[in-house]
Amino acid sequence: MNLKDNINPKISLIIGISFAVFIDLVLSKLMASWSYSWLPVQASKAAPYVDNLFAFETGIGTFIFLGCSGVIGWVLLFNRAPKYDESYGEPFEGNVKLEIVWTLVPLFLVIAIAIYSTKVNTTLQNLGEKTKYDSQKELPTYLDNNEASAGTFIDVISRQWSWEFKYPEGFSSSELHLPINEKVYFRLISKDVIHGFYIPAFRLKQDIIPGSIISYSLTPTRKGIYRLRDSMFSGAYFSQNQTNVIVESKDAYQEWINKTVKKVPVDGLNQAGFLYKKRLEKGDKGWATISPSPSPQVNDPGNPDSAHEG
Amino acid sequence: MTITNYDERIIKVNQPVPGAPNNWRRFFGFNTDAKVIGIQYIVTALIFLLLGGLLGMLIRGELITPPSDLFDPTVYNGLYTMHGTVMLFLFLFPILSGLTNLLVPPMIGAPDMAFPKLNALAFWLVPVFSIVLLTSFFVPGGPASSGWWSYPPVSIQNPLGHFLNGQMLWIVAIGLSGVSSIMGAINFVTTIITMRAPGMGFFKMPIFIWTVLAAQILQLLGLPALTGGAIMLFFDLNFGTSFFNPETGGDPVLFQHFFWFYSHPAVYVMVLPVFGIFSELFPTYSRKPLFGYKFVAVASFGITILSLVVWVHHMFYTGTPMWMRNLFMFTTMLIAVPTGVKVFAWIATLWGGNLRLNTPMLFCLGGLFNFIFGGITGVMLATVPIDIHVGNTYFVVAHFHYIIFNTIAFGIFAGIYHWFPKFTGRMFYEGLGKVHFTLTFIGATLNWLPLHWAGLLGMPRRVASYDPEFAIWNVIASIGAFMLGVASIPFILNMVSSWSRGKKSPPNPWDAIGLEWLLPSPPPHENFEDDIPTVLNEPYNYGLNKPFVVDEEFYISKALNDS
Amino acid sequence: MTTTKSEVLLHTPGHVKHDGHNLTGFIIFLCSESIIFFAFFVGYGVLKITAPTWYPDGVSGIAVREPLINTIILVSSSFVIYFAERYLHKKNYWGFRIVWLVTMLMGSYFVYGQYVEWSELTFSLSSGVFGSLFYLLTGFHGLHVITGILLMGLMLIRSFIPGNYDSGEMGVESISLFWHFVDVIWIILFILIYVWQ
Numbered sequence A: 001m002n003l004k005d006n007i008n009p010k011i012s013l014i015i016g017i018s019f020a021v022f023i024d025l026v027l028s029k030l031m032a033s034w035s036y037s038w039l040p041v042q043a044s045k046a047a048p049y050v051d052n053l054f055a056f057e058t059g060i061g062t063f064i065f066l067g068c069s070g071v072i073g074w075v076l077l078f079n080r081a082p083k084y085d086e087s088y089g090e091p092f093e094g095n096v097k098l099e100i101v102w103t104l105v106p107l108f109l110v111i112a113i114a115i116y117s118t119k120v121n122t123t124l125q126n127l128g129e130k131t132k133y134d135s136q137k138e139l140p141t142y143l144d145n146n147e148a149s150a151g152t153f154i155d156v157i158s159r160q161w162s163w164e165f166k167y168p169e170g171f172s173s174s175e176l177h178l179p180i181n182e183k184v185y186f187r188l189i190s191k192d193v194i195h196g197f198y199i200p201a202f203r204l205k206q207d208i209i210p211g212s213i214i215s216y217s218l219t220p221t222r223k224g225i226y227r228l229r230d231s232m233f234s235g236a237y238f239s240q241n242q243t244n245v246i247v248e249s250k251d252a253y254q255e256w257i258n259k260t261v262k263k264v265p266v267d268g269l270n271q272a273g274f275l276y277k278k279r280l281e282k283g284d285k286g287w288a289t290i291s292p293s294p295s296p297q298v299n300d301p302g303n304p305d306s307a308h309e310g
Numbered sequence B: 001m002t003i004t005n006y007d008e009r010i011i012k013v014n015q016p017v018p019g020a021p022n023n024w025r026r027f028f029g030f031n032t033d034a035k036v037i038g039i040q041y042i043v044t045a046l047i048f049l050l051l052g053g054l055l056g057m058l059i060r061g062e063l064i065t066p067p068s069d070l071f072d073p074t075v076y077n078g079l080y081t082m083h084g085t086v087m088l089f090l091f092l093f094p095i096l097s098g099l100t101n102l103l104v105p106p107m108i109g110a111p112d113m114a115f116p117k118l119n120a121l122a123f124w125l126v127p128v129f130s131i132v133l134l135t136s137f138f139v140p141g142g143p144a145s146s147g148w149w150s151y152p153p154v155s156i157q158n159p160l161g162h163f164l165n166g167q168m169l170w171i172v173a174i175g176l177s178g179v180s181s182i183m184g185a186i187n188f189v190t191t192i193i194t195m196r197a198p199g200m201g202f203f204k205m206p207i208f209i210w211t212v213l214a215a216q217i218l219q220l221l222g223l224p225a226l227t228g229g230a231i232m233l234f235f236d237l238n239f240g241t242s243f244f245n246p247e248t249g250g251d252p253v254l255f256q257h258f259f260w261f262y263s264h265p266a267v268y269v270m271v272l273p274v275f276g277i278f279s280e281l282f283p284t285y286s287r288k289p290l291f292g293y294k295f296v297a298v299a300s301f302g303i304t305i306l307s308l309v310v311w312v313h314h315m316f317y318t319g320t321p322m323w324m325r326n327l328f329m330f331t332t333m334l335i336a337v338p339t340g341v342k343v344f345a346w347i348a349t350l351w352g353g354n355l356r357l358n359t360p361m362l363f364c365l366g367g368l369f370n371f372i373f374g375g376i377t378g379v380m381l382a383t384v385p386i387d388i389h390v391g392n393t394y395f396v397v398a399h400f401h402y403i404i405f406n407t408i409a410f411g412i413f414a415g416i417y418h419w420f421p422k423f424t425g426r427m428f429y430e431g432l433g434k435v436h437f438t439l440t441f442i443g444a445t446l447n448w449l450p451l452h453w454a455g456l457l458g459m460p461r462r463v464a465s466y467d468p469e470f471a472i473w474n475v476i477a478s479i480g481a482f483m484l485g486v487a488s489i490p491f492i493l494n495m496v497s498s499w500s501r502g503k504k505s506p507p508n509p510w511d512a513i514g515l516e517w518l519l520p521s522p523p524p525h526e527n528f529e530d531d532i533p534t535v536l537n538e539p540y541n542y543g544l545n546k547p548f549v550v551d552e553e554f555y556i557s558k559a560l561n562d563s
Numbered sequence C: 001m002t003t004t005k006s007e008v009l010l011h012t013p014g015h016v017k018h019d020g021h022n023l024t025g026f027i028i029f030l031c032s033e034s035i036i037f038f039a040f041f042v043g044y045g046v047l048k049i050t051a052p053t054w055y056p057d058g059v060s061g062i063a064v065r066e067p068l069i070n071t072i073i074l075v076s077s078s079f080v081i082y083f084a085e086r087y088l089h090k091k092n093y094w095g096f097r098i099v100w101l102v103t104m105l106m107g108s109y110f111v112y113g114q115y116v117e118w119s120e121l122t123f124s125l126s127s128g129v130f131g132s133l134f135y136l137l138t139g140f141h142g143l144h145v146i147t148g149i150l151l152m153g154l155m156l157i158r159s160f161i162p163g164n165y166d167s168g169e170m171g172v173e174s175i176s177l178f179w180h181f182v183d184v185i186w187i188i189l190f191i192l193i194y195v196w197q
């Protein structure tokens, strides 16, 4: 009591607030470093940039959230009216200085986030450029492009509901094999509706628009098996439209190519077709759907049961 | 020449609400009284909340285990499409129209809406388009199943080839809902602009009125774009035109622009009135003036204007060029600024107050808490590189349910409890209200918090089956969802029993400031009739010695006598 | 606190009129309606610029002469309707009725011209992007013209009800506003479809 009386109330308020802000900052920092563990493994050059940005925003977000809810919690603990107390609180109507502060601070924060993410955008664009072409007017031809000719070129063909990957060596596969640490170029093609090319471990997602061809590129950086998911709702068996991405060493990749080129084409992975057949056998119950397009003919149908990370 | 044995005055029982038949039947007919229409809207909408919630629980039932074992995937797709549509167009928009109808005329001292007949017509379209939408469950092929976005080409595939199909009924229902909303918007805007009480300049209007005005102007500007898009979609689906059909040269992405040009602002149409409710309730229950009234009022229009130029943030991964991504990222994030002004003003209003934690206040506090969280995940989504990863995953689903259920539905519950005594003349049971709040808060948090992590790990939305690694988050979420179902029981009990046998309410049970609190509970048919008060100040001067209207005593004693 | 206490306590009940907002409401409606057209125009522009094929097979352009005559008639009717309103203000009811009828006839001629044009065209609603857009835009506009004519008919009949104008000329004013609106939309439409080929 004595101590409290001696200190100027304004100073004790400032000390209290600084203490609260300090705790808030520490917690936000902790949350930001924890946030990396909420995301899948980082398997592409782009992933660390995205994750850093996410951690940055988690930090800012935590700071704001804890700050606001801290005040709400304080008020709930210390400013509750006793039962039957109908009296008023301190009647202050506003404070223009404070209003300006809390207009400008979020404005600066938002500008900071926007500048940071614009930079990341540019970085990502340089790591994996993306262009949209009208399929009836022009086709992207990589092979004329000197810079591009250093990489691997794969056509990604999406259907309702299966994936097909066409390799320049002239064969196709139901699973996407990629060599590690090498830039790969895709042409994303849809045969029917909009699909989404989404590989969480690579932190990338791109819609595939029928009528257009979108070129896309990326560099995988970690060996392993990852999941490729259709991310844009594409009809009845949308959730089955998934396959594996296998990132392997350059040698293993070359070996896989040599082996697969020689294989005879068979029906590719087509989980939707399988389920649809089962549905027909059971008397075609359920609501109407387009029938799945026939399985693509591929040289390697892959192994859908292999375990994936991320 | 009929001979009556009774005195006329005995047959016609004295009616407490002058001009309105004193029975429940008036709620089932074509009535032009805004207060009747308001209650019609609210009750209809709550029934659809129950339906939408049931569909939500079926979805969560399917998702409690990874494979699609409860329903065929086609059925799952229909269920979530109808869940989204029912919740937005049959529950949320109607219930907000209901609250607006109830509150706008008394709050501004008007006797009724500017166009009472148009108002009733707008309401009666709700059952019409609801029936249209719900019949689609029974047409061959089932209801619309392409998501509430109805993106072509999926939405124009029409598997059975029938003219009468679920998707077509969906478009018709949305179109009629748009017509109803436009009628409502014209009415609300005209009423607010032309029928305010003497002395009530714009800067003396309650914040709720400000937010309604901002929201309804958005309806007028945005909704026609959706209608235009829907008309084209209808023709593509049924008459073989090629606006959005890539096979004949159309552009499917064009539809997305039409859709989001409206449907983004639509989210602010939904949230703005809830901001209004927060701004009314926080001062009342903290016993303090609203902090920075003018800033809070103007911020509503800041949100309105900005929200018209952010729609591309729903399309970052569709192949939009870089300049567009950066531009729309920035405009989207700017919305945090006027929204922040409001959030901080509410918190400052709480600070140093004398808080009364009854049910409406609890829902407000819970809603504000959840809104800050949902807003921050919104800013994360606006960040292009992050959206490229989490877009179309459960992170988005969690973001918007945090706002749409955990904030907006909370705010609506708060508003219903707060104004329940005013418009029914009865008090609700505080204990049941607290049970409702506790179950809802815990259920909602269990339901939506865990799904953020499922989304960050890459679980796409709109899937009937998923990889087993996401199971844990989904189990918790489903338990939360079922808890929300349980939470509706005390609410229904409370509403029904309080309305029929609750304690009589005084004109101003919360000791609140506002024109509506100067009226008897329930207010008479034409509110103040020809005795409209002259407003002197904005209605938030708790504890300040500023008179609210000229001759307040007169109105208070009048209200007491009429109650 | 400049007002003295006695002034504050003086009870002067106010009164809010709740009729006479019809025009305000109608103007708000028209603003909103124009956005549907705006959406269609944007759609037209975007598809015209980006679509891989524009005109349907065998069509190289679209004739301008007949539509131009149509345009002139519709645009002049906007002036004619103004004179009808003037007559009504001066309480010259027969003058109003006759000029009003002339406007209706001009509008009907426009619809007829539109019908003739449609029946002579070699492409249909489902002939590619241009076909779809052409019929959508002209059709949706045509519906508005027909609505306008029907509403004018209604007003014409009501003008025979004694005392119809005692409480103002709101109906006539609104319809006339609507007619100008339909006109402006047509001018934009004409420029988009016929001039920008």
Ligand code: HEA
Binding pocket: A064, A068, A105, A106, A107, A109, A110, B266, B267, B268, B270, B271, B313, B314, B332, B333, B335, B336, B337, B339, B340, B341, B343, B371, B372, B374, B375, B376, B377, B378, B379, B381, B382, B383, B387, B390, B391, B392, B396, B399, B400, B403, B404
């Ligand atoms: C109904 C209400 C509602 C509201 C109010 C919001 C508010 C916001 N939303 Fe949300 N949103 C939806 C409903 C809503 N949203 C829906 C339904 C969808 C999905 C539709 C679908 O796909 O089906 C969606 C989807 C959605 C997306 C698309 C994601 C995707 O599909 O990939 C994005 C991306 O930018 C986004 C962003 C935002 C932002 C930035 C806000 C901002 O307005 C939030 C602003 C608020 C705050 C930030 C908190 C308070 C502020 C402060 C305390 C100040 C300080 C803060 C900072 C400096 C950060 N939302």
Ligand code: HEA
Binding pocket: B046, B047, B049, B050, B052, B053, B054, B056, B057, B059, B060, B063, B080, B081, B083, B084, B085, B087, B088, B091, B092, B146, B147, B148, B149, B397, B401, B404, B405, B409, B447, B461, B462, B463, B464, B481, B484, B485, B486, B487, B488, B491, B492, B495
């Ligand atoms: C207002 C909007 C709203 C609301 C409130 C909700 C509420 C809920 N939603 Fe929502 N949801 C959407 C709008 C909404 N949703 C939209 C737009 C989509 C996207 C659709 C799409 O992708 O196309 C979606 C998608 C969506 C999904 C994702 C589906 C998928 O992508 O595959 C899921 C899954 O968990 C889900 C579940 C739930 C649950 C469990 C609730 C629960 O919170 C519900 C709890 C409510 C109740 C249990 C009812 C309680 C009833 C009362 C209190 C009324 C009392 C009655 C009387 C007095 C008569 N919803």
Ligand code: CUA
Binding pocket: B111, B529, B530, C015, C016, C017, C018
């Ligand atoms: Cu009608 Cu006053």
Ligand SMILES: [Cu+2]
Binding pocket: B263, B264, B265, B267, B311, B313, B314
């Ligand atoms: Cu949005």
